[in-house]
Amino acid sequence: MGSDPQLTIGAVIPKTGRLARLGDPMSFVLDSLSGRLPPVRAGGRRHGVRLAIRDSRSQPSGARQAVRELVETERADIVISMVGTRVLPAVTETCESLQVPCVSTTFPWQAYAHARDAEPGRPFRWTYHFAWGLDDIAAVFAEMWERLGGAQTVGCLWNDDLQGGMLRRHFTPEATRRGHTLVDPGGYEEPADDLRDHLDHFLRFDADIVTSAATVADLALYHRQAARAGQLPRLITCSRWLSYPHAGIAAALAEARVATLVYWTPFHPHRSSLDDTIPADLAAAYEQATGRPWLQPLGLAHALVEVAHHALATADDPADSGAVAEAIARTRLATVAGVLDWTNGPTPNIAVLPLIGGQWLPTRHGHELAVVTNTAAPDVPITADVTPTPR
Template sequence: MDGTNTEQKRLTRAAAPASAVPTVGVVVARTGRLARLGDPLAYAMDVLGPKLRGRLRLVARDSRSGAGGARQAVRELVEVEGARIVLTLAGTEVLPAVAGACEEAGVPCLSSAFPWQVYYYGGRRRRWTYHFCWGLDDIAETFADLWEASGGTERTVGCLWNDGPQGSWSRRDTHGFLPAARARGHRLVDPAGYREPAAALDGHVTAFREAGVDVVTSAATGADLGVFRREATARGLRPRLITCSRWLAYPPAPGTPAGQAPQANVATLVYWTPGHPYRSSLDGTTPAELAEGYERATGDQWLQPLGLAYALFEVAAHALATATDPTVPESVAAALGATRLETIAGLLDWTSGPEPHIATVRLAGGQWQRGRTHPYELVVVDSRRVEGLRADGELLPLGATDQMSTGG
């Protein structure tokens, strides 16, 4: 970054409206395909806005679920609203675009819900941007725990991976899923990546049958996983377990009939639930209270990103409160890098992360099982990697569709 551009950006920030309290900018999807995943961040902002009034000013802009909208949102938050820090959550295209725009603007950014290796190694080196999440290796370790707990002696796992960023990062020989799974003794069968949305996945079904696969792992969308499950059933491929991350970390879309939900008895990663043993550093809210409030206010089932969304504001408030001068970007960035904070999403520690600017989140193993309150509920079936978290159900065979979960 040359001196002229730096000075221009400094003058642009100075021209933004002054405020007696620091402004926190939020890039959140309110329109487009990611709008539903933007709901937790929007809800956390609505809840915390009144509580933080007088300490912080919260302002949001819509990413419109795309990279261009995300970059425009950052420009408006920085140049028009005078944001001292920008927050965002998830989105394969959106999150990198927000981080890149903040790097260009010289404004601290905090993000989450994106495997940290993809964030850290997938772009330029970071000066202004900070992140907290689990890693691709953490997903592999958690899934391997479930593969090995599902019974059987076969260690061959079929990989239903696309030809986009999710599949490309999963199959890398370094920094990710593949080496961690292999280190556990599993052989991965990875046919050519498919293009989303998938019209047919018969090639994967054939490859898995020929390899004797009875465990499948994926990062597919719900729609694509549904295509695979229907074709596998029609062709006589009946895996004992499917593990799936990404969209399958979320419940079925509202109104989906239980019998048609691709989540049915699919195992997934668990990073936050109402049962996690944490409290907010801002107001003492527990995960159970946050999830209950979300369901009461929205009428929708709670989503895992809700805890991460709340924690974004906790860390931002902490950094701005502990910065030597919250009006100076370098001071806010230094405060972020020195943060070690107990949050509603657990301990977030940037002082001992795997790489600079990274804090990690622990994972448990879960499974979507028939529920009592909702058609399908996420049941924690393996909590060994999260201290204080209780498992509230047993891992069921993939075909056990008539059992009710005991968890919530």
């Protein structure tokens, strides 16, 4: 192996800064796979595959520098990344500028395209993404609202930034198509210091379900103020708190029974294309190594490495960046996160993951994620009914 030419998968992750905890799943996956990636063969030659990591420092400027270092110093043949509504676009745009193939995830695909000023009919040349759509989130949330009885009046706790704007554009039509009425008081600035105006607006329009994409801190603030005012909703659905409920202030939400979207669990019936790892084993390994509960992004982080390795292994020339990008574009791969198919996405450069519904329920040991709807992935077992928020 020492004399084999080396191919490099470069990874940009937040190891420091405000997003550092969000980088834990990918850090674990990279550590566990380092030195264990199988070689690839092309043109009669055997190529070793290694991983190189750079810290985004949780900032767009740090992300851009990280990509440049991976390309110019580490000679990365492909770059992978996840996490950060402003950091991830910085990674992908830098990869596009430097003409290095990139695969990313964890950002709804419409927001990914919008943040990068994508133009219809003009696909990106170098950068590819897999995730779900904002309309998919709306469908999952609407199904959970409907479990509480028919069409609902739902208050929208959305910010005044990109995320809120994209939800108004892509979430609202799907929710209203299903017969629900959305009450939107307008966006709030993050971080929020007072959400009582939103509470009053929801009360005025009899919105007793609330949907959100708030940070943990802002959602905890809303829940605290609603409880004090005696205005707790029957159900809270939130798409941003879904993955990291065990950190810090999240404990304040343990009794809130927040419902969320689910894209990966230890019970999903998938298998890694690299080493046949199944979700249950990946989750167990993370818990044993860290002493913390499994997190949904584990599956996506592992799939990122799988896709990058597959692109190098199937490219006509793995040392040619254009050939590697073309290999991603024609990829349809069964991964530990499910089948990722760039040949049949909603737009070029996008592969879609199915979403189902989950809810965080309190237990003696804290809280755990239960699967409460599974329409888009019926092979994942439902483990609980949708439960209203205690009042």
